Amino acid sequence: MPIYNAPTRDTRFVVNEVLNLESFGNLPGFENATQDMTDTIINEAGKFCSEVLAPLNQVGDQHGCTRHEDGSVTTPPGFKEAFDQYVESGWGTISTPEEFGGQGFPHVMGFVIEEFMATSNQAFAMYPGLTTGAISALMAKGSDEQKQMYLPKMISGEWLGTMNLTEPHCGTDLGMIRTKAEPNGDGSYSITGTKIFISAGEHDLTDNIIHLVLAKTPGAPDSTKGISLFVVPKVLVNEDGSLGERNAVSCGSIEHKMGIHGNSTCVLNYDGAKGWMVGEENKGLAAxxxxxxxxxxxxxxxxxxxxxxxxxxxxxxxxxxxxxxxxxxxxxxxxxxxxxxxxxxxxxxxxxxxxxxxxxxxxxxxxxxxxxxxxxxxxxxxxxxxxxxxxxxxxxxxxxxxxxxxxxxxxxxxxxxxxxxxxxxxxxxxxxxxxxxxxxxxxxGVQAMDLCGRKLPQNGGAAVQAFFKVVADDIADAKGDEVLGPLAEKLEKALNEQQAATMWFMQNAMQNPNHLGAGAHHYMHIMGIVTLGLMWLRMAKVSKEALAGSPEDASFYENKIATARYFMDRFIPDTGALRRKIETGADSMMELGEEAFATAA
The missing domain is CATH 1.20.140.10 (Butyryl-CoA Dehydrogenase, subunit A, domain 3)
Incomplete structure (x- = not known):
C-alpha cells in the first residue's frame, strides 16, 4: 500500500521561519496565530490526513462512487465516516469567518490543511474543497439573508457547496450558456438547464448541498454580460433554517473519469429548480x-x-x-x-x-x-x-x-x-x-493567456513591475554573501530572461496577437521558475541564519541550502531556452493550413 507522511517539519519551517507568520500578530485575524497554535494545527492536521484520509485513497480509486436509480449517490466505503471526523474536528472551520462560526485563522493555515488533504486523498478533499470558494462568493456578493441562511452550516460542514458553470456545449466560453432563470414573482427564480463536470454534485456526506449556478434571465444579453449567479439548494431551506422539500435538481449520471474516482463528478439536471439571485442581475460572472x-x-x-x-x-x-x-x-x-x-x-x-x-x-x-x-x-x-x-x-x-x-x-x-x-x-x-x-x-492554456493577455498589461503592467521589484530587492540583499550570492546571481539571470520576454511581448504582440498566444505557455513557465527561485533564495537565507545559531537539526537547514543550489543549477537555465522559444513568434506555428493536419489514406 502506498505511504504518506504529512511534511509537518517542512511546513512549520515555511510558516514560522520563512513567512514568520507570528510577526503579523498586529493584524486582524492573526492575533491567535502564535507559533504554539500554528504548530499544533499543522501537526494535528498532518496526523488526521496521514492516518485517516490516506488509507482511503486507494479505496476511493478502486470503488469509486455509485449512482442509484433514484439519482442519489453513495461515496466510497469509509468516506462518510472520515467526513464525519473531519467535521467533528473542525478542520473546515480553520480559516473561515468567525461571525458565521469559523475560527478566523489566516488563509495560510487553511492552505496547510488543503495541501495535507489533497496529498493524502485528493478525491476526498474535493468534497469540502469547493465549499470554501462558495463561502467566499456568498460572503462577497450574497445578501444578509443568504449569508445567515447558508454560511453557518456550510462553514460547520453540515452542508457542502458546489460551483455550476460548464454545460455540454460550452466550457471556457461561458457566454454561450443556455441555463435559464425565470422569475417566479416572489423573489425566487425557476432554474432550468443541464450542467456537467460538477465536482461533488451529489453525495451522501451531508443532508444538503448548496449549488451556485450560472444562468441567464429573460432578455439578458447573449454574452458573458448577460450571466447571473443563483444559489440553488439541493433541499429547500425553511425560514427557521430547517430542511424542507427536495428541490428540482437531480444527478443524471456520474462521469467515468481517468482519475479522482472517489469524487462524484456529476451531470446535474435543473428542472425548474427554485433558486435565488446572488448579487446583481447580469453580474454573475464577476461573482x-x-x-x-x-x-x-x-x-x-x-x-x-x-x-x-x-x-x-x-x-x-x-x-x-x-x-x-x-x-x-x-x-x-x-x-x-x-x-x-x-x-x-x-x-x-x-x-x-x-x-x-x-x-x-x-x-x-x-x-x-x-x-x-x-x-x-x-x-x-x-x-x-x-x-x-x-x-x-x-x-x-x-x-x-x-x-x-x-x-x-x-x-x-x-x-x-x-x-x-x-x-x-x-x-x-x-x-x-x-x-x-x-x-x-x-x-x-487558459491560465497562460490569463497571465499574459490580462494580468501583464493590467493597470499599465503595475503588477508585474511590482513582482520584478520584489525579486530584484531580494537579489540585491543577497549579493555579496558567500552562500547566498551565487544563488542570487543565477536568479538574476532568470529574472533578466523574464523581463526580456515581457519586453518582447510588448513590442510584438500588438501587431500580431498570435505571438502572445504562441508564447504564453512558455512565459508562464519562466515566471514559475523565477518565482520558485525567489522562494529558494528566501529559504536559503533563513537556513543560513538558522545555522549560525548551531541548531540541533542542522542537517535540515544544510539540506535546504544544498537543494537551493540544485534548483538554481538545474531549473534556472530553462528560462533562457523558454525565452528564445517565445521570440520565435507564431509564424511557423500557424503557417500550415487545416488540410496539412489530415492523415492521408
Whole structure:
C-alpha cells in the first residue's frame, strides 16, 4: 500500500521561519496565530490526513462512487465516516469567518490543511474543497439573508457547496450558456438547464448541498454580460433554517473519469429548480470569479500534492530496490546489488521532485499570506500591492504548479520501473489524479493567456513591475554573501530572461496577437521558475541564519541550502531556452493550413 507522511517539519519551517507568520500578530485575524497554535494545527492536521484520509485513497480509486436509480449517490466505503471526523474536528472551520462560526485563522493555515488533504486523498478533499470558494462568493456578493441562511452550516460542514458553470456545449466560453432563470414573482427564480463536470454534485456526506449556478434571465444579453449567479439548494431551506422539500435538481449520471474516482463528478439536471439571485442581475460572472480564483489556488495546491505523495513513495522505493552498481564502485560491496538510489539518473528525478515540492509549498503558503494581506494589511497601499501580486500569481500557481506536479508524478512512477505501471503500488493513481489538475478550473492554456493577455498589461503592467521589484530587492540583499550570492546571481539571470520576454511581448504582440498566444505557455513557465527561485533564495537565507545559531537539526537547514543550489543549477537555465522559444513568434506555428493536419489514406 502506498505511504504518506504529512511534511509537518517542512511546513512549520515555511510558516514560522520563512513567512514568520507570528510577526503579523498586529493584524486582524492573526492575533491567535502564535507559533504554539500554528504548530499544533499543522501537526494535528498532518496526523488526521496521514492516518485517516490516506488509507482511503486507494479505496476511493478502486470503488469509486455509485449512482442509484433514484439519482442519489453513495461515496466510497469509509468516506462518510472520515467526513464525519473531519467535521467533528473542525478542520473546515480553520480559516473561515468567525461571525458565521469559523475560527478566523489566516488563509495560510487553511492552505496547510488543503495541501495535507489533497496529498493524502485528493478525491476526498474535493468534497469540502469547493465549499470554501462558495463561502467566499456568498460572503462577497450574497445578501444578509443568504449569508445567515447558508454560511453557518456550510462553514460547520453540515452542508457542502458546489460551483455550476460548464454545460455540454460550452466550457471556457461561458457566454454561450443556455441555463435559464425565470422569475417566479416572489423573489425566487425557476432554474432550468443541464450542467456537467460538477465536482461533488451529489453525495451522501451531508443532508444538503448548496449549488451556485450560472444562468441567464429573460432578455439578458447573449454574452458573458448577460450571466447571473443563483444559489440553488439541493433541499429547500425553511425560514427557521430547517430542511424542507427536495428541490428540482437531480444527478443524471456520474462521469467515468481517468482519475479522482472517489469524487462524484456529476451531470446535474435543473428542472425548474427554485433558486435565488446572488448579487446583481447580469453580474454573475464577476461573482463566480471570486469562487473560481479560490478554486484555482486550490488546484495549484493539488499539483504540489500529487508530486509530494508520489515523491515520498519513490524515495522509499529507491532506497529499497536493488539494481546494478554505483558508477563509482559498489556502494554496498557485501550485497549483490546497490539500491537504485545511488544512480545519478534516479537521483536526478528525486532531486527535481524535492526542489519542486519544497519550493512550491513555500510559494503556495506565500500566496495564502498575500490573500490575507489583500484584506488585512495595515495600509491601503500594502493591501493593493498584495492584491496585485496574488492576482498575477494565481495563474502561475495553477498553471505552472500543475504542469510540473504532473511531470514530477510521472517521473516518480518512472523510478519504480515496471512496478510503477502496476496498480497495487499506487503510482498510477497519483499520475491519473494529477492529470485533471492541468485541465479543470480553466485549462493551463487558459491560465497562460490569463497571465499574459490580462494580468501583464493590467493597470499599465503595475503588477508585474511590482513582482520584478520584489525579486530584484531580494537579489540585491543577497549579493555579496558567500552562500547566498551565487544563488542570487543565477536568479538574476532568470529574472533578466523574464523581463526580456515581457519586453518582447510588448513590442510584438500588438501587431500580431498570435505571438502572445504562441508564447504564453512558455512565459508562464519562466515566471514559475523565477518565482520558485525567489522562494529558494528566501529559504536559503533563513537556513543560513538558522545555522549560525548551531541548531540541533542542522542537517535540515544544510539540506535546504544544498537543494537551493540544485534548483538554481538545474531549473534556472530553462528560462533562457523558454525565452528564445517565445521570440520565435507564431509564424511557423500557424503557417500550415487545416488540410496539412489530415492523415492521408
Amino acid at each position: 463566480m470569479f471570486i469562487m473560481m480564483n479560490a478554486a484555482r489556488l486550490g488546484v495549484g495546491i493539488q499539483g504540489l500534492a500529487q508530486a509530494e505523495v508520489a515523491y515520498q513513495n519513490a524515495v522509499a522505493y529507491a532506497l529499497d530496490r536493488r539494481q546494478g552498481r554505483a558508477l563509482t564502485g559498489p556502494a554496498e560491496p557485501e550485497a549483490k546489488a546497490d539500491p537504485i538510489f545511488v544512480h545519478p539518473d534516479v537521483r536526478r528525478m528525486l532531486m527535481d521532485a524535492k526542489a519542486f515540492t519544497e519550493g512550491m509549498r513555500a510559494l503556495c503558503l506565500w500566496g495564502a499570506l498575500l490573500v490575507d494581506l489583500t484584506h488585512k494589511a495595515a495600509t491601503e497601499e500594502e493591501r493593493a500591492e498584495a492584491d496585485a501580486l496574488i492576482g498575477l500569481m494565481t495563474p502561475v500557481m495553477k498553471g505552472y504548479g500543475t504542469d510540473k506536479g504532473y511531470d514530477i508524478a510521472t517521473n516518480m512512477q518512472q523510478v519504480f520501473g515496471g512496478h510503477g505501471y502496476v496498480e497495487e503500488w499506487g503510482m498510477s493513481q497519483f499520475v491519473r489524479d494529477a492529470r485533471i489538475a492541468m485541465i479543470y478550473e480553466g485549462t493551463n
